[in-house]
Amino acid sequence: MEDLSIEQLISKVVIAPSDDVLCDLSYFFIEAQNYDLNILISTLFDPLFTLENWAWKVLSRDSREWNDDEQQYFDLFHNISSFNKRIILSHNDVHTKESLLLPTNTDIIDGIFEQFKQRTDENERFLTIIYSWFDNLSLLMHEHIECASISIIIYINQRIISDIIMTDQFKIYLNELQDSYPLFTMKQVFYLKTCIFSLGGYLYSKPNNFLYNGRQIIEYLAEDYTNIILIHSKTILSWSRELFSCITHLIGLITTCHLWIGTNEEILKIFIIPDKTIYDYIESLINILSHQTFHEQIRPQLLNDESMLVDNILELFNYLINFQDIINFFRCQKNFIDILFKFDHINNDRFYLRIYSLQSKILSEKQIKKSNIVNNINKIFFYCLQQAWASPFKKYNKISIEELLEGLLTLSKFDITKNLIANSNELKFLIEISDEYPIIYDILWSLSFDIRIEKELYLNQTFINKLENNYTNEQIQNIIYGIQWNLNSNNRQINTNTNKEKFDIMISYSHEDKSICTQLYHELTQNHFNVWIDLNDKHHNIMDEMVQAVEQSSLIMICISKQYKQSNYCRAEAQYAFKRQLKIIPILIDNYYKPDGWLLFLIRGLFLVDFTKCEFSYGIKVLLDKLKTPAITALSTLVVRQQPQNVTNLSLSTLDSTDICQWTPDDVQQWLTENNLLRMTDPLSGLNGSDLIQLSKNLSKNSPQENFNFFQENSMNKPGTDVSLIEIARLHTLIEEQIHKPARATKGWISKICCGMM
16 A cells, blocks of 8 residues: 555546556555545545546546546446445534535536437436435435535535426436336336435435425425326335336335425325325335345445335334324224334334334333333433533534434333332433423423423422423413422412312313313203313413312312323413312324323223214213213223113122122222221232232242232332232222122112113
8 A cells, every 4th residue: 555656546537548557547546445534635625626526526527538538437436435435424514514415606516417408318328426425425415415405415405306306207207116027228227216316315404495396396206106106116125226226216215205395294295195095005104115035135324225225214203293183094904003013013213213203102001111212211311311411513413402302202201111210310410401491391291291301300490490481482481380389398388269160070181182171061051060171372471270179179070181291381281180189081083092191090980971972962962971970980991882772780890889800990990998907909900809809818828028029029119019018918908898898789880881772
């Protein structure tokens, strides 16, 4: 290496390239693979800069002038391209990469595009060189989105969309791509892979002034694109490398256009083709994502098409979860849930960030406990967040701090997340950056429902001082009120005005469910109930308003949905009503949600009126009947279906009137609650009466320490739920007493009923 004078070789090739000089330069770049890239660039920057500029100029001229040296030119350009890819993926600063890799003027780009027009051979070797050099420019944008604002990059993509994408030839290639087993020319690959990759990378920057907007591009591509996905999702095993690349970057471009446009339900309708729904399209993407071969080829860096394909689909799905109907669809797809768990073990930070965001929106409280990412939130998520905070662009792996915090806000609703963060030292970091990102106050409000986090925040004087600031943003100020409400839970002074109007019913709901809850309000008032409901969502202090509403009402009707469970305000409201021992009627209004977490604990043992199985009018009829029934707190679930011809007593469910052997898991939970054994509800969750009898036998046989260990292992590891030996002994005694109680008739007790067609 020392014997090579690279400066002299480059000087010769610029002035008078010869076969020997071209070969020697090719050999230099082959050998350069064995040397430290940073040292090469720092010591040879000027001659390398000269060579790169010479190469672009040569590529912009007619390659047929290369004559007998054609092979040597191809070899050299191929080796320079490989060297340039190393530069892109190196740790060199972006300015160095831009200086070396970008063409210096638009004349070069014009020359290259002029050659496209003149060539008739679709497999000409010249295209392979242009293909690899333009791929490098796309990869540079992919790794450094800030490069998209450079004038030469803007010009290249203006030429790509006008001279390549928006042409009849491109449409012909798209149509051919819909064959089950398409064959590719080099020109097709350049059009459908290279140019799409470049345009997608550029549009990721959301340019203000471009020749076409996101909607126009989607309208132009959508029908062909959707057909391509639907067709080839069934033939994955037969994909060629060319087809793989084209599909990868088509998905990437469509995703980028979605992000550029923003959340817009009308745009999704563009992807609906005859005899198909949007869900057929999404299901096809899930099928592609689930293919095991792709999983095996994924790399920590996005160096191959497999990694890029998975990343593009995951990013598209992260966009689609802005639509509630699609979230509901995802929740019903078991194979997709399985994929979320498979990918969260892949060592790739970019995938981790995509996956945790999907998991937080789609998984239930029970499912999220299996998540590797969530269980390692301190090592994975907070590491990424701190890297983004330290970055001058406030991003990590192209994902902004705002996006990371949006995901954490959703994730913070889960009790397991609260528990893991409570065991970490990350609250201080969140408090430190809260002035820059007010969304953190909403996150801290959610976390403060954990008693340990509540205590830590209460003792952090810096944070308490922040809460005393007056915020002009009403939404932030109301979040502050919510945090203060949680932190002062032991010192609240409830000032209620006994002269204020009294209400029969308070409707507690998420404002995302406003439509159905407004209907509910009107039906109840028409039936002469005095109902409190907040329809405006505008208050000086939302917590004061909530207290007054609870104190003035005789009964609270909780409208259960995923949105309700995720709302900090709804949680505070429901828990306060529970603490004040207000009568509660839970109403299920979300077809795709099963109560879990804190909400399940709150309503366990109560009538659950299920509005998702019937017409609204019939649901109201059954609800009104129940409101007129005195014993509305009896253990029961009311499932509303079609207008019944008969009401069948399916199972007796009263604790004092039946034998313990007939108890359901809900009966067991009710019995534990009534006997003040609340700490036992989690470890004994799912047990029926027969299981209690067997448990009693085991408690008799085992030593006290063995019994204690059993409950410790089966507890939820929540603060304040440790079971003592005294409680275990009391549980054993109460079970034995219940076993020996004589069964009594069921007259006078409300049974668990299911209204349905016979």
